[in-house]
Amino acid sequence: MRILVTGAAGMIGRKLCARLAADGALAGRPIETVHLVDVVAPAPPAGACFATLCEALDVAAPSTAAKAIAARPDVVLHLAAVVSGEAESDFDKGYAVNLDATRRLFEAIRRERDRSGGAYRPRLVYASSIAVFGAPFPETIDDDFLVAPLTSYGAQKAIVELLIADYSRRAIFDGIALRLPTVVVRPGPANRAASGFFSSIIREPLSGREAILPTPETMRLWCASPRAAVGFFLHAAALDLERLGQRRSLTMPGFSTTVSEQIEALRRIGGDAAVRLIRRQADESSAAIVSGWPGRFDARRAQALGFAAESSFDEIIRVYLEDDHVPAVA
């Protein structure tokens, strides 16, 4: 089993590679090599019993796709992306990375497939996002609801979902797009995702530091832990995708909570002192981006296919404490 991970230096990419090293196998087959690619050189996961190749490659560079696919990985875990806030502020960069570079990766797979006489057809697992949905929507969004993004990031993710369905239908690869919930609690430091504050209002107070809340407490989010997100990728890599039919995009399970409920969970686990470290400071640009995101799904298809996430925000905080918490220095 040869695996390619793009965006391997990102938060989920690192955790995913650590999990591959711990498991030593994927989809029931022993891992031979993992090729880790990111715009900065990813660190090899500790304790891996397989060969790792860590490369600093900018996916936006035209030559990257061919280099990434040359070894014909059996599984491609494509996480590399410009995040929501940056794709909104830099139109060209967002499309160049999130759309064009992804398409070049798909075309590189197609060329290798043609060179192999059709024998090469990897599994491709793509990090999509619930940002493909946009208001107005019903209180709960089901698996048949329309995709109508309100950000360039969401548009780029939705476009790649369409490409994945078409390339899969044509048997160029066997692809699946996972619409990730908002991933919380992210370990620090913050990236440029507009949703970063959903994590920092938990993470920072638990380490004795102040955090800024830029939106009203009524804001509702659909969330899952980084550990659950890694689980989605591993499950998708092993799943029989014929069970999905032609619809290769799946909204991942998550937990629906409000910022207010997040804060009460923080109070139960971290006490009043932690809650007092949250400072309200309205930020219209963050609020404008995340307020168009949906907060509640009926992720029935994914659940029926065995994808699973946390069922309370307390549980999500506990996963953070177990996996990532850095205690405050006394």
Added chain:
Amino acid sequence: MRILVTGAAGMIGRKLCARLAADGALAGRPIETVHLVDVVAPAPPAGACFATLCEALDVAAPSTAAKAIAARPDVVLHLAAVVSGEAESDFDKGYAVNLDATRRLFEAIRRERDRSGGAYRPRLVYASSIAVFGAPFPETIDDDFLVAPLTSYGAQKAIVELLIADYSRRAIFDGIALRLPTVVVRPGPANRAASGFFSSIIREPLSGREAILPTPETMRLWCASPRAAVGFFLHAAALDLERLGQRRSLTMPGFSTTVSEQIEALRRIGGDAAVRLIRRQADESSAAIVSGWPGRFDARRAQALGFAAESSFDEIIRVYLEDDHVPAVA
């Protein structure tokens, strides 16, 4: 009012330009110039009281977009496309024309907008298709149902719809995507669209010629006449698009009918002799493409915005007889 029409030599493009010539105005403003572009030089419409520039430009050529947008048209009617059957048989050509060339057109508008200091922001009306939908679907598809194409053509149309929403949200242009029903009765000769037989089984018998029916008579389609399709474009060019909000794709009204009901309408208008000219000859590739297309919509949003089509198949045949019928040579 300066107008650009791409795909101007196609069936709907020609009828649209003829209508512009007859009206002399669009959206209540007199037309100064119409720039007609297609891969073969379009003919100027007869009797136009405005200047016409007819150019043979391949939209797939990198230089075409800048040439088409250089004169800063107020309205862009973008019809140029590789049709469904050809986009399915030629993967590269379909993406090159239906996606890449369209994106270059949008980027050319963006560059002119930047050069104008933001003053230039044209109306853009795009010919999308109900091929953006794919089975399985409910008996009637409403305006909130998911887009899930089952052809590369449908995927390309759906991707452009997402681009139109994003470019419009960013005020690069003021765009709308019209999901055209199957347009019948097309005047001959047949193009390479997989849906061509829906027209030929009416058109050919009415002129005393045999036509082939490649699918079962139970096949249901959502259809409108070429005259109605032209009306959609003119209405969209004049509409206040703020009324659409962020969702810039609209399923156009149409009439839901089966092939069997088409044939009965043909019998009422053309008699048994016409019906006897329909020859059943199963064609799996045509059937596979069109069987994934939906046959019934609740096109409520478009109707509320004033888009209108025929309300019976007899009416659709009568429009054909009035606008396009070439009687059989005795």
